[in-house]
Amino acid sequence: xxxxxxxxxxxxxxxxxxxxxxxxxxxxxxxxxxxxxxxxxxxxxxxxxxxxxxxxxxxxxxxxxxxxxxxxxxxxxxxxxxxxxxxxxxxxxxxxxxxxxxxxxxxxxxxxxxxxxxxxxxxxxxxxxxxxxxxxxxxxxxxxxxxxxxxxxxxxxxxxxxxxxxxxxxxxxxxxxxxxxxxxxxxxxxxxxxxxxxxxxxxxxxxxxxxxxxxxxxxxxxxxxxxxxxxxxxxxxxxxxxxxxxxxxxxxxxxxxxxxxxxxxxxxxxxxxxxxxxxxxxxxxxxxxxxxxxxxxxxxxxxxxxxx
Amino acid sequence: xxxxxxxxxxxxxxxxxxxxxxxxxxxxxxxxxxxxxxxxxxxxxxxxxxxxxxxxxxxxxxxxxxxxxxxxxxxxxxxxxxxxxxxxxxxxxxxxxxxxxxxxxxxxxxxxxxxxxxxxxxxxxxxxxxxxxxxxxxxxxxxxxxxxxxxxxxxxxxxxxxxxxxxxxxxxxxxxxxxxxxxxxxxxxxxxxxxxxxxxxxxxxxxxxxxxxxxxxxxxxxxxxxxxxxxxxxxxxxxxxxxxxxxxxxxxxxxxxxxxxxxxxxxxxxxxxxxxxxxxxxxxxxxxxxxxxxxxxxxxxxxxxxxxxxx
Numbered sequence: 001x002x003x004x005x006x007x008x009x010x011x012x013x014x015x016x017x018x019x020x021x022x023x024x025x026x027x028x029x030x031x032x033x034x035x036x037x038x039x040x041x042x043x044x045x046x047x048x049x050x051x052x053x054x055x056x057x058x059x060x061x062x063x064x065x066x067x068x069x070x071x072x073x074x075x076x077x078x079x080x081x082x083x084x085x086x087x088x089x090x091x092x093x094x095x096x097x098x099x100x101x102x103x104x105x106x107x108x109x110x111x112x113x114x115x116x117x118x119x120x121x122x123x124x125x126x127x128x129x130x131x132x133x134x135x136x137x138x139x140x141x142x143x144x145x146x147x148x149x150x151x152x153x154x155x156x157x158x159x160x161x162x163x164x165x166x167x168x169x170x171x172x173x174x175x176x177x178x179x180x181x182x183x184x185x186x187x188x189x190x191x192x193x194x195x196x197x198x199x200x201x202x203x204x205x206x207x208x209x210x211x212x213x214x215x216x217x218x219x220x221x222x223x224x225x226x227x228x229x230x231x232x233x234x235x236x237x238x239x240x241x242x243x244x245x246x247x248x249x250x251x252x253x254x255x256x257x258x259x260x261x262x263x264x265x266x267x268x269x270x271x272x273x274x275x276x277x278x279x280x281x282x283x284x285x286x287x288x289x290x291x292x293x294x295x296x297x298x299x300x301x302x303x304x305x306x307x308x
Numbered sequence: 309x310x311x312x313x314x315x316x317x318x319x320x321x322x323x324x325x326x327x328x329x330x331x332x333x334x335x336x337x338x339x340x341x342x343x344x345x346x347x348x349x350x351x352x353x354x355x356x357x358x359x360x361x362x363x364x365x366x367x368x369x370x371x372x373x374x375x376x377x378x379x380x381x382x383x384x385x386x387x388x389x390x391x392x393x394x395x396x397x398x399x400x401x402x403x404x405x406x407x408x409x410x411x412x413x414x415x416x417x418x419x420x421x422x423x424x425x426x427x428x429x430x431x432x433x434x435x436x437x438x439x440x441x442x443x444x445x446x447x448x449x450x451x452x453x454x455x456x457x458x459x460x461x462x463x464x465x466x467x468x469x470x471x472x473x474x475x476x477x478x479x480x481x482x483x484x485x486x487x488x489x490x491x492x493x494x495x496x497x498x499x500x501x502x503x504x505x506x507x508x509x510x511x512x513x514x515x516x517x518x519x520x521x522x523x524x525x526x527x528x529x530x531x532x533x534x535x536x537x538x539x540x541x542x543x544x545x546x547x548x549x550x551x552x553x554x555x556x557x558x559x560x561x562x563x564x565x566x567x568x569x570x571x572x573x574x575x576x577x578x579x580x581x582x583x584x585x586x587x588x589x590x591x592x593x594x595x596x597x598x599x600x601x602x603x604x605x606x607x608x609x610x611x612x613x614x615x616x617x618x619x
Contacts, residue, residue, distance in 0.1 A: 015455055015458050019458050141598035143552055145572065152579065153583050157583075250556075269557065280466065
């Protein structure tokens, strides 16, 4: 297991270097002045310009710039936002909110996907199966911002079941609507995976043995079929994480949830290039870290992975 | 010991259906089978019709509306409801919603198709070289693929479009999306080629004097293209969503370009007073994506019947 952990961490090194380099390269090797370009049609004040030039070490050759940038990144110096607050401080303030929203969304998504996928798999080809197929297809097609607005208009504004924006009050009940919207945008892949695995598991020998022993369906389905179908759905949540990050950016922006995604959303909308770059870098690094974590979790759950 | 009795069918008995060989039918192959199974699905015709309407809208918007989407705006109609000749009402700036929605199809489709094309070309090149040549080529290309795979492509496109804010066009947007969306395709194609390249026909091809590259192009690639086609059909919907999301975030095409994402973004401030201004472009966007994704899933079912069972 230790060997596997070391190998997986070593594999991540080129990915971390590559992704940060790619982002840095995209921003700082474009034609023209990178700092002016990041501001779009606005012009930064000379003080801010000098500060950014110093922060990104623009007087050095490109590779040295990148090296110094990496050093800053790993010593926790992520630069400052437009309002002068350090990115690290903004992160520590907003991250708990996003973590809460994401956990709520994943919990809802997981439960709905497992239950719907289980029943669809058990009733393969029947009405319920086809119904979930259609619902899944629609959910897969609705862009997340459309889903947000539909929920905001119908559920919050028209029927008044929830507040249309979250604001400072990040209690569970207040964040339920954005969490449900986020979950709805994620659940199709998990549900399909669950359905497929249930169909596969149900025809396995150990399930037939359980039935042959005389166990009733109400015991075989939860204990033998359900438990053995869960692993792929758990690991799929890692693949979902990329969708979740983009989804959280849009959802937090539209519902005004004071999280990391909202900060990025506001920065994008206002064309605040340096903040966008800092936050995207942090998100990509988080994505890489989560993927490693899930791979390790998978290795714990399934010993075959370790020796592959 | 008595011999076991064998049943011998009398000559005049008709052969059972499965035993009959239809000599007059064309030999079956993957594509003909796929087409036959597609033809039986009513959903196929519905989504094909929807796609046809969208394509017509993109190519000839004047067939659907005579109203100019951008120049024929009257502020006195700001957020007004539907009237004669304006079935979907007016936007905040007093432009005809229906005309804008019709003209918006062009942007979505152009960016979606171009982005898919770009990610397809890059993905096919990277995946086939990595899978077929193996060794250090595979190591290098697969590591590059890992890097691109680790960046959610919408976030990457946000960074590109923020940096390129002065050069916004259909092309830069398509490159920003397609240039980062190819990694999964390369992975799929690589594993498919690894499976195909051990076949005898590959060895036969090199044995008869073809170069490796020529074998790759004329034998290996055509035999591993099925999952690529399935993936590309499905990702067309994703590319359209990406364009709309970027436009919605204000880093897509400029606000003067008709785009469903732009229109939804502009309508969000009046969601309480004029929700339909927001809902109409949403319906068109969702229907378009739904049509393309349904088409992609039907093509996948037809080309790989086991896929649906696997989930």
